[in-house]
Amino acid sequence: MTAEWIAEELVPVEDRDAAPGAPIRLAASRCSSCGRCSFPATGTCTWCGAPGFEPMPLSHGTAVAATAVLHQTPGAVVEVPFVVALARFGQAGLDVLGRGPGAADPTAVPAGTALRVVAESLPDGRMHYAFAVGWLAAGDRIGIGLGP
Numbered sequence: 001m002t003a004e005w006i007a008e009e010l011v012p013v014e015d016r017d018a019a020p021g022a023p024i025r026l027a028a029s030r031c032s033s034c035g036r037c038s039f040p041a042t043g044t045c046t047w048c049g050a051p052g053f054e055p056m057p058l059s060h061g062t063a064v065a066a067t068a069v070l071h072q073t074p075g076a077v078v079e080v081p082f083v084v085a086l087a088r089f090g091q092a093g094l095d096v097l098g099r100g101p102g103a104a105d106p107t108a109v110p111a112g113t114a115l116r117v118v119a120e121s122l123p124d125g126r127m128h129y130a131f132a133v134g135w136l137a138a139g140d141r142i143g144i145g146l147g148p
């Protein structure tokens with residue numbers, strides 16, 4: 001049986017049986033008209049409004065673009081403080097916000113740190129995606145744009 005996800009539309013259905021900590025993908029889409037990507041996947045392009053799209057799962061080739069520590073979050077399921085990371089998926093031109101690796105120390109994951117998307121089991125038993133420090137696969141290109 002598939003676990004309950006906080007926002008199941010963010011993860012492809014075939015990845016929703018993943019064990020906590022296992023690599024998963026995010027359900028993004030690429031517009032058939034303009035080629036831009038959207039996350040979460042939408043039936044209508046958020047950029048140009050065209051209706052056609054194809055799934056573009058995001059799993060690798062991402063790195064930290066920025067981090068912040070959240071000390072208060074209304075209705076939080078996870079104990080504060082925790083690190084959120086803005087992960088840049090260079091191949092899709094998308095930045096995705098998610099719970100980051102580490103407890104509450106953003107210096108542990110400086111900009112450019114390679115990440116992977118993993119399943120996370122929350123204290124209330126539901127599942128969500130999170131970022132873990134990952135490794136780059138051959139051919140991955142990180143386009144952070146912080147350097148020259």
Ligand SMILES: [Zn+2]
Nearest residue numbers: 031034045048
């Ligand atoms: Zn479009």
